[in-house]
Amino acid sequence: MPGRETSIDTIQRELTAFARRARHKASQLHPDLSLVTYSILDLINERGGCRAADVASHFMLDKSTVSRQVGALEKLGLLRRETDPDDQRGQILRATEAGLTLLREANEQRRISFTARFTDWSDEDVARFAQYLARYGAEG
Amino acid sequence: MPGRETSIDTIQRELTAFARRARHKASQLHPDLSLVTYSILDLINERGGCRAADVASHFMLDKSTVSRQVGALEKLGLLRRETDPDDQRGQILRATEAGLTLLREANEQRRISFTARFTDWSDEDVARFAQYLARYGAEG
DNA sequence: CGAGAATCGTTGTATAGTGCAACAAATTCC
DNA sequence: GGAATTTGTTGCACTATACAACGATTCTCG
Numbered sequence: 001m002p003g004r005e006t007s008i009d010t011i012q013r014e015l016t017a018f019a020r021r022a023r024h025k026a027s028q029l030h031p032d033l034s035l036v037t038y039s040i041l042d043l044i045n046e047r048g049g050c051r052a053a054d055v056a057s058h059f060m061l062d063k064s065t066v067s068r069q070v071g072a073l074e075k076l077g078l079l080r081r082e083t084d085p086d087d088q089r090g091q092i093l094r095a096t097e098a099g100l101t102l103l104r105e106a107n108e109q110r111r112i113s114f115t116a117r118f119t120d121w122s123d124e125d126v127a128r129f130a131q132y133l134a135r136y137g138a139e140g
Numbered sequence: 141m142p143g144r145e146t147s148i149d150t151i152q153r154e155l156t157a158f159a160r161r162a163r164h165k166a167s168q169l170h171p172d173l174s175l176v177t178y179s180i181l182d183l184i185n186e187r188g189g190c191r192a193a194d195v196a197s198h199f200m201l202d203k204s205t206v207s208r209q210v211g212a213l214e215k216l217g218l219l220r221r222e223t224d225p226d227d228q229r230g231q232i233l234r235a236t237e238a239g240l241t242l243l244r245e246a247n248e249q250r251r252i253s254f255t256a257r258f259t260d261w262s263d264e265d266v267a268r269f270a271q272y273l274a275r276y277g278a279e280g
Numbered sequence: 281c282g283a284g285a286a287t288c289g290t291t292g293t294a295t296a297g298t299g300c301a302a303c304a305a306a307t308t309c310c
Numbered sequence: 311g312g313a314a315t316t317t318g319t320t321g322c323a324c325t326a327t328a329c330a331a332c333g334a335t336t337c338t339c340g
Contacts, residue, residue: 002267004266007263007266007270008254009251010249011254011266011269011270011273012251013182014270014274014276015155015158016182017277018155018158019163020162020200020201021199021200022159024201025200035156035159039156039157042153055200057159059157060161060164061164061246078170099166101224110152111145111148111152118148121275123144124141125272126144126147126148127142129147129151129269129276130142130150130154130180133155134150135156135158135261136257136269137154139257
């Protein structure tokens, strides 16, 4: 077994390489939805509606960036904004039907692509890899 | 154990979330070296000198993007270009002393940050996680 | 050998994504 | 009730990126 330091270097390097390729991959997978818009829409959907500030903190983005992305998604008819009745400063973001449809398509494409990558992997290995990643993500 | 589909969804979502945060994290870690310049310099160093075309294909970037990034890194004195004697179309990119120093500092910062994230993990788990990531990266 | 194809890098142009600062409106906290 | 905080928007600047057209070099194969 390699040393802990070496393993951490590997993790670091592999994750970074993934991050650097993610934008390109996403645009290949679904040209209508960039990595940015896809991930925002997916978060909103997963949360069942959330505010722009939540999106900003989840992805570590400036609120102005999120504001513009949300504006673009709204203009495309993929989400709608409702003023939060409990706090009229904020808005609740929700995917529209069109947004959900596009998101489902994008997710399907992604699943196909990811699945292809794991054909050689046993169910156990896939499950363990997922576990490790979830654990890693949860600690951040 | 969760189903294969569920695990793949988890992998997909966690990796994407990581990618979306990577830029911000990198700029926090070492403000002098963005994720972009860091990863290019690191690749050049790891390969012991390589060409712009290699960088482009490794990170799935257009050659024009790489050309500009390399130009910027050269202007900063972090790498130098030598015409490849075996193929005068190409150039061999190498980190300068200044580049290596900065890269070492950045790697140190990263290692500290990543190490902190794994304090709860056993050596075995870290090693296995690294193995899975390397395997994943190798298949792409 | 030689002409056409391929490769490598540069530059012009356009666009997306991002952050910071200043702002307005609503809310919360003494 | 007034100060501080939160939420989102807008103006501005800059970075990262892609695509297309180009020049220089190398490769292919007839």
